[in-house]
Structure formats: C-alpha cells, structure tokens
Amino acid sequence: MSGQWxxxxxxxxxxxxxALVVLWVNTGLVVLAACRPIAQLLDYRRRFLGGAEGIIVEGEPLARHVIAQNGRRASDDSDRRAIIFHDSDHHGRVAGGVIETGVAQRLEIDGLPNEDIEVWIDEAGRAAAVAKLEEADFDEAYRAAAKASGYRREVCASVGVGCKIWFTDLDPAGRALLANFDPVAWCLRRMVWGMLGILAMIGVLLGVTGLLLQPPIFGPMSTLGGVLGLLYFLLVQPAGVMLRDALAPPSRSMLRGSWAQLGSEGLGATGGQAATKSSE
Amino acid sequence: MRHPSEWRQIGIVTIYIGLLAAMYFVPACRNPLFYAAAFYFSFLNSVVIHNHLHQGIFHRKSLNMGWRLVLSFGALYPASANIPSHNLVHHHFEEDGQPDWADPEIVHFRYNLLNLIHFPNVAGPQTFSGVQRWKAVLKRKPFTRQYYREQFFAFGLTAVLLVHDFWTGLFFVVLPQLWGARGILRINIIQHDGCDLTSEWNHSRNFVGRAFNWIMCNNGYHTIHHNKAGLHWSQLAESHNRDVVPRIDPSLDEPSMFWYLLRTYGFRFLRPTRASIAAAEQEAASLPLASRVDRCTEAAARSGVSGL
Structure with a gap:
C-alpha cells in the first residue's frame, strides 16, 4: 500500500x-437466487411423491416434450458450415394412452391440454430426438438458417409403448407431471448439488474473508485475500448462473446445440448430446 | 471524426481515464470528489462503448479498433462483446426466437431493489457465455482477434496496475471499472422492466431530461434507438419527439432517472405490475418499420459485423 493518509x-x-460488504451482499444475493430453484425442486419432488409409476401399454407416443428451436447460419468458413440453435419455447403434450400401474391395474389417460403439462425426458431421449431431426437435408436447413427468420425446428422427445414412466394426477390448478426416469431421486440429487453449491460459495467466501482479515491488514496475507476476493467476486456470478441452469427441470433446461458439417461434402455432422455439449 | 458531436464522447473518456490515473498515481487525488466522479464517468464510459459499437467514432477502422481498446480498459470487459450481446441479441428482443440475455425477467426477487442490485450477476454471465457460444461457433476470425486484443489490453493493463500496487489498483481502478460495467447491464432492467416487449413503440422506458441526455449522449431516448438503431445518437432527441411521443404511453417518458429509481426501487417494496401501455401506439398513425431482425442487420453492418 503506497503513500501516507x-x-x-x-x-x-x-x-x-x-468492498468486503459489497462482496458479502453480492454473494448473499447469488445464494438467495439459488434457493429459488431448490425450492422448486422440493415442490416437484412432493408432487411426484404423490403420483404413481407404470409401463405404457398403449399410446404411441403417449407424451412428448417439445423444444421449439431457431437455427441461424453460424459460419461462412469454407471448411466448416454450421447452424447454431437457440431454444425459443419448451412445452409438454400428452396425447393419451394406457398405463399398466400394477398387477391387473390399467389406467387410461386422455389427451391433455398443453398448458401446465411438464414432460421430463432424460438426456438420452432428447439426444435421440435431435439425432433423428439431423437425418434431414443439411443443405436445405443451412439455406433457411441464412434467412432473417432463421431455420425453425421442433425437437420432439417422446415416450411410448414399453417405457416406464412416473406421473402425477392433474392437480386443482390443472398442472401435471410425467417423467421417463425416476424424478424423485433426480430431484433429491439436484437439491443436494444445489445445497452443496451454496455451502461451497459460503465456505470459500468465509475463507477469503479470513485471509483478508489476517493482520497486518493490507499485509502480504491480507493482500492474497484481496486477490482471491476479487477473483471470487468475478467467479461467483457465473457459478450462480451455472447452478441455476443445473437445477432447472428437464422440461425447461436449455437444449441449444449446433449442427455442423465440414466442407461441402457434408462430413462430420454433430448431433444430439455431442452437439449440445459443443455449444454450451 | 465522423461527427463533431463525437468530441463529447472523447472528452468523457479522457476525463474518466484521467481520473483513474490521477487517483492511482497522486495520493492527494484519492478523495471523495474524484472517487464519486470516477464511478460516474465509468458508467459514461460504458455508454460511449454502446454508442461507439453502434457507429464508430472515427472514419479510420484502425482508430476505431484502437479506441475500443481504451474503452475496454475503462470497463474491464471487451467492448466488442456489445456486437453480439447488444446489437444483435438485445435489439431483437425475442422476435428471432432467441431469449434476450439481458431480459428483465431473469431476476425474481419480491423486494424490487434486490432485482436491481442482482441483475448484473445474472445478465453478465449470460452475456459472456452467449458471446462465447457466438464466437466459438461463428469462428469470425477478425471479430475474435479484436475481442482477444481488447481482453488482453483491458485485463493486462489492469493486472499491471494491480501488481504494481494491489490495493490502490483495486480501490481506485478496478472498483470504478466494475461499477460502470455492471451499471450498463442494469440499464437493461431500468429501461425495459414493465414495458411491453412485443410492442413496436412501447417496449422501452425513456428518460428525457435535457441535462441528463447531454451528459448521457442521448442514451435516455431508448425507444427510438431500438427502432432506428442506425440513427446517430445526436439525432435521437428530435426523432424521439417526432416519432415516439405520439405512439407511447406517457408513463414511459420519465423526466428524471433519479426520481424513477427512487420511486421504483426506493419507495416501494414490490415489483410494479405491468400495465396496459400500448394504447397510444394503437391510436396513432402507423409508421413503416423494418422487422427488428432487419433493423439489427443494418446496425450490425455499421459495426462491421454481418448479422447472425
């Protein structure tokens, strides 16, 4: 520290x-914001616990999770042509069918309106739905992606005959949930991640604060605390957003992704899960 | 220089950098007056970034690119990030099927002041991850090279100052830089929260004080800026009065930002509910407007980068 006061x-x-107050207040806001998706997961878990599970015996597909995407031409490089996708809407559709819920127990469900129906499809199911779409003609999609309106597509991940599903009844507000994997365990796992994330944020901040307050204040150890505090301030914000995204239910989590081909020969298309990872 | 009014922007940035340098090198300048001024001018530096990335100040490309380096240091982020995040994504709102990275709805606290404080914590990371996606997939080599140059210059120079004298650098350079960068993100919630983003004219809140707009280089006139992104900032006031005033709800023409902030975030607990504000637009004669995507293509062309 230079100069005399x-x-x-x-x-x-x-x-x-x-600066320390700002650091704590800001972290407090990030932590408070992270509590919201955890509370939502708690509510999802409670609703699924009151539901049932079974095997679909009729209905092809019984339900779908639809992700509306808009793709835009992403590169004019001669060696790589790509379309980058943004999610514009997520919604569920239940077409209806029959579910076997136990020995000699069959439950017939009717088609449900789209509003407030959430269909949770696992990552493999969503990746398969993307891969199916990318069997189409890339050149045509690439041309459409260059237009102002972009290349629009709907990724439909569905569950049909033979799939095991977990589902809830329509509640008084007209909401219903359906998943093709164990949602109770999933919610619990994500809540634990969320809580650990929050504890990590607070723990690191406590450590940084302890270092900052090492006497002599503004001495070498305290300065190291200052450096770490600055880095912490810059990193806790993306960490909060990453936590929010990680805790989003599958019915709302972003798919995005890209569809690319190398050269004009159409080599090296990326799709499904790999495509999603490539751009997120 | 393209327009004589650009001297105002150059003056703002010169004063700002001068304040930072004075506080860093001259202990007598580390006083409340200089400090408050540095925070205020840091925000104005980000306003200049916004204007410069819509229309470069200079005729010569190399000067414009060099000016971006100075501006990037002032805000501690690469100024070129504005091209995808602001010119291409924010100006479209959601018309092109992509959510705005700085949508006011990304914060959800019941106590509205917390939304204002927290907003940059979400909008900032969303913006930079969005820019990374844009940059990685697009492989726009000139953009990417410039982006890295700005990052290197901004972070490099700041790091040198921190290494030379960490606490002075932190308190008198980095904190003002961060205030400006976070302030320009906050402007998004201030200018759009409670507005009708689907409307052609009632999507933005304007702050129309004359003195405010003089120092803010007319950035208070936000509706017309969205609708005519290619219009030079010095012409916004006239165009606002002619085209916007007959078509917007009077509540979206705020005489004072200070009073608006006090009223919205200081004197009330809850977030205001959205009112029906597009009546004036429906009653006034329609004006031919290109789609938001087309308008942004024009804005992007002016920035030297073609649209997504």
Whole structure:
C-alpha cells in the first residue's frame, strides 16, 4: 500500500470494509437466487411423491416434450458450415394412452391440454430426438438458417409403448407431471448439488474473508485475500448462473446445440448430446 | 471524426481515464470528489462503448479498433462483446426466437431493489457465455482477434496496475471499472422492466431530461434507438419527439432517472405490475418499420459485423 493518509483522502480501511460488504451482499444475493430453484425442486419432488409409476401399454407416443428451436447460419468458413440453435419455447403434450400401474391395474389417460403439462425426458431421449431431426437435408436447413427468420425446428422427445414412466394426477390448478426416469431421486440429487453449491460459495467466501482479515491488514496475507476476493467476486456470478441452469427441470433446461458439417461434402455432422455439449 | 458531436464522447473518456490515473498515481487525488466522479464517468464510459459499437467514432477502422481498446480498459470487459450481446441479441428482443440475455425477467426477487442490485450477476454471465457460444461457433476470425486484443489490453493493463500496487489498483481502478460495467447491464432492467416487449413503440422506458441526455449522449431516448438503431445518437432527441411521443404511453417518458429509481426501487417494496401501455401506439398513425431482425442487420453492418 503506497503513500501516507492525509486529510481529505479516503482511508483504505474504509474502502476495504466497503468492498468486503459489497462482496458479502453480492454473494448473499447469488445464494438467495439459488434457493429459488431448490425450492422448486422440493415442490416437484412432493408432487411426484404423490403420483404413481407404470409401463405404457398403449399410446404411441403417449407424451412428448417439445423444444421449439431457431437455427441461424453460424459460419461462412469454407471448411466448416454450421447452424447454431437457440431454444425459443419448451412445452409438454400428452396425447393419451394406457398405463399398466400394477398387477391387473390399467389406467387410461386422455389427451391433455398443453398448458401446465411438464414432460421430463432424460438426456438420452432428447439426444435421440435431435439425432433423428439431423437425418434431414443439411443443405436445405443451412439455406433457411441464412434467412432473417432463421431455420425453425421442433425437437420432439417422446415416450411410448414399453417405457416406464412416473406421473402425477392433474392437480386443482390443472398442472401435471410425467417423467421417463425416476424424478424423485433426480430431484433429491439436484437439491443436494444445489445445497452443496451454496455451502461451497459460503465456505470459500468465509475463507477469503479470513485471509483478508489476517493482520497486518493490507499485509502480504491480507493482500492474497484481496486477490482471491476479487477473483471470487468475478467467479461467483457465473457459478450462480451455472447452478441455476443445473437445477432447472428437464422440461425447461436449455437444449441449444449446433449442427455442423465440414466442407461441402457434408462430413462430420454433430448431433444430439455431442452437439449440445459443443455449444454450451 | 465522423461527427463533431463525437468530441463529447472523447472528452468523457479522457476525463474518466484521467481520473483513474490521477487517483492511482497522486495520493492527494484519492478523495471523495474524484472517487464519486470516477464511478460516474465509468458508467459514461460504458455508454460511449454502446454508442461507439453502434457507429464508430472515427472514419479510420484502425482508430476505431484502437479506441475500443481504451474503452475496454475503462470497463474491464471487451467492448466488442456489445456486437453480439447488444446489437444483435438485445435489439431483437425475442422476435428471432432467441431469449434476450439481458431480459428483465431473469431476476425474481419480491423486494424490487434486490432485482436491481442482482441483475448484473445474472445478465453478465449470460452475456459472456452467449458471446462465447457466438464466437466459438461463428469462428469470425477478425471479430475474435479484436475481442482477444481488447481482453488482453483491458485485463493486462489492469493486472499491471494491480501488481504494481494491489490495493490502490483495486480501490481506485478496478472498483470504478466494475461499477460502470455492471451499471450498463442494469440499464437493461431500468429501461425495459414493465414495458411491453412485443410492442413496436412501447417496449422501452425513456428518460428525457435535457441535462441528463447531454451528459448521457442521448442514451435516455431508448425507444427510438431500438427502432432506428442506425440513427446517430445526436439525432435521437428530435426523432424521439417526432416519432415516439405520439405512439407511447406517457408513463414511459420519465423526466428524471433519479426520481424513477427512487420511486421504483426506493419507495416501494414490490415489483410494479405491468400495465396496459400500448394504447397510444394503437391510436396513432402507423409508421413503416423494418422487422427488428432487419433493423439489427443494418446496425450490425455499421459495426462491421454481418448479422447472425
């Protein structure tokens, strides 16, 4: 720390306290914001616990999770042509069918309106739905992606005969849930991740604060705490957003992705899960 | 220089960099007056980034690119990030099927002041991950090279100052830089929260004070800026009065941002509910407007980058 304090100058100690308060308040907001998806997962878990599970015996498909995407031409490089996708809408559709819920127990369900129906399809199911779409003609899609309106597509991940599903009844608000994997365990796992994430944020901040307050204040250890505090401030924000995205239910989590081909020969198309990972 | 009014923007940035340098090198300048001014001018530096990335200040491309380096240091982020995040994505709102990375709805606190404070914590990472996706897939080599140059210059120079004198650098350079960068993100919630983003004219809130707009280089006139992104900032006031005023709800023409902030975030607990605000637009004569995507293609062309 350079220079001696003189009248009229801002004392470094005050500025340090102010910066520390900002760091704590900001982290507090990130943590509070992360509590919201955890509370939502708790509510999902409660609703699924009151539901049932069974095997689809009629209905092809019985339900779908539809992700509307808009693709835009992403590259004019001669060696690689790509379309990048953005999700514009997510919604569920239940067409109806029959579910075997136990020995000699069959449950017939009718088609349901789209609103407030959430269909949770696992990653493999969503990747398969993307791969199926990318069997289409890339050149045609690439041309459409160059237009102002972009290349629009609907990724439909569905569940049909033979699939095991977990589902809830329509609640008084007209909401219903359906999943093709164990949603109760999934919610619990994600809630634990969320809580661990929050604890990690608070733990690291406590460590940084402890280091910052090592005497002599503004000495070498305290300065190391300052460096880490600055890095923490910059990193806790994306960490909060990543946590939010990780805790999003499959009915709302972003698929995005890209569809690329190398050269004009159409080599090296990427699709499904790999495509999603490539751009997220 | 393309327009004589650009001297105002150059003056703003010069004063800002001068304030940072004075506080860093001259202990007597580390006083509340300089400090408050540095925070304010840091925000204005981000306003200049916004204007410069819509229309470069200079005729010569190399000067424009060099100016971006200075601006990037002032805000501690690569100024070129504005091209995808603001010019191409934000100006479209959701018309092109892509959610705005700085949509006011990304924050959900019941206590509205917390939404204002927290907004950059979400909009910032969303913006930079969006820019990374855009950059990685697009492989636009000139854009990417410039983006890295700005990053290298901004972070490199800041790191040198921190290594030389960490606490002085942190308190008198980095904190003002971060304030400006986060402030320009906050403007998104201030200018669009409670507006009708599907409307052609009632999607934005305007702050129409004359003194405010002088120092803010007319960035208070946000509706007309969205609708005519290619219009030079010095012409926004006239165009706002002619084209926007007859078509927007009077509540979206705020005389003072300070009073608006106090009223919306200081004197009330809950977030205001959205009112029906598009009546004036429906009653006024329609004006021919290109689609948002086409308007942004024009804006992008001015930035030297073709549209997505």
């Amino acid at each position: 003189a009248w009229g100058q801002l004392p470094y100690a005050w500025l340090g306290v102010g």
